[in-house]
Amino acid sequence: MRQDHAVVSPREWLKARRALLDLEKEHTxxxxKVNAARxxxxxxxxxxxxxxxxxxxxxxxxxxxxxxSQLVVYHFMFGPTWEAGCPGCSFLVDHFDGMLPHLNHHDVTLIAASNAPLSKLEAYRKRMGWHFPWVSAEGNGFNSDFHVAFTQAELALGKVVYNFxxxxxxxAHEELPGLSAFQKTDDGSVYHTYSTYARGLEEMVGTLMLLDRAPKGRNEDGTQGFVRRHDEYEDAPRRKAG
Structure with a gap:
């Protein structure tokens, strides 16, 4: 295998690693600060x-x-006429099921909402083996109001509002990804507290965070270009080069 990195002594490596640790602590x-501002x-x-x-x-x-009292909604890209959900969204929500007991215990409900009819969502959920709650927002305007779904007429205008x-x-596309959070108060009122889109969703994908610590990182030709639905990897070439 071609070696792209310098090979150094353990002492030199430790010096470089400590320098990186300073940067990692700065990032933490x-x-x-970002979490507090959020x-x-x-x-x-x-x-x-x-x-x-x-x-x-x-x-x-x-x-x-x-x-x-708290609700987090993942706006899952799955249009009404689609036969399967977005591979990237599928990659992200693959991480949901293990979170559910921890989030629920912490007073947070996590769900996905898509514009596809419920029958398609249920069939795809069965295929993927998921258990998290998934609801259909077909025809109710929810995903449109949160700027993750666009009509052809809106797209024809030349610009849409996405990621603020x-x-x-x-x-853009007729469907885009996002995540929104809500709070319900004792009187039953519901408040929108937060939304994030595009690369703001990356921290929810534990696989990416782990790949960032692997020797070759994400090793991709484009953003999440290596991603497939988890039952499709046998048909895809294994990622080696890079």
């Missing part, structure tokens, strides 16, 4: 009513909290 402290964001009261199709019948946004800025339609 900055992340702490918690300090103001809230917006949800005035619009949404009804979602769920395996247990129609439910409102407030119902989706499932008895807890205008995005050229040429770089």
């Amino acid at each position: 402290h900055l992340r702490d 918690l300090a964001l103001p809230w917006v009261k949800m005035e619009k009513s949404y009804i979602f199709d769920t395996p247990n019948g129609p439910k409102s946004l407030a119902d989706l909290f499932d008895g807890r 800025t205008e995005l050229e339609s040429a770089n």
